[in-house]
Each structure stands twice: as structure tokens, then as C-alpha cells.
Amino acid sequence: xxxxxxxxxxxxxxxxxxxxxxxxxxxxxxxxxxxxxxxxxxxxxxxxxx
Numbered sequence: 001x002x003x004x005x006x007x008x009x010x011x012x013x014x015x016x017x018x019x020x021x022x023x024x025x026x027x028x029x030x031x032x033x034x035x036x037x038x039x040x041x042x043x044x045x046x047x048x049x050x
Contacts, residue, residue, distance in 0.1 A: 016023045 016026065
């Protein structure tokens with residue numbers, strides 16, 4: 001099963017290297033996800049001290 005996971009990862013990486021549109025779409029999704037998670041962390045720890 002480990003070999004299958006590595007093969008799938010390799011195929012996905014090769015596809016992203018070949019397909020610029022898919023690579024850009026994936027990068028936008030990652031940026032959106034990290035921006036949302038960072039924003040949630042910032043808002044949840046602020047409190048009402050001001």
C-alpha cells in the first residue's frame with residue numbers, strides 16, 4: 001500500500017509539473033486555505049481587552 005501511495009504522489013507531481021493551469025489552481029486553493037486558517041487563528045486569540 002505504501003508503494004501505491006508513493007506512485008500516486010509521483011503521478012500527481014508529474015501532472016502538476018506538466019499542467020500550468022492545474023498548478024496555478026492548486027496554489028490558489030492552498031493560499032485561500034492558509035489565509036482562512038491564519039485569519040481564524042488571529043481572530044480567535046484576540047479577546048476583548050481594548
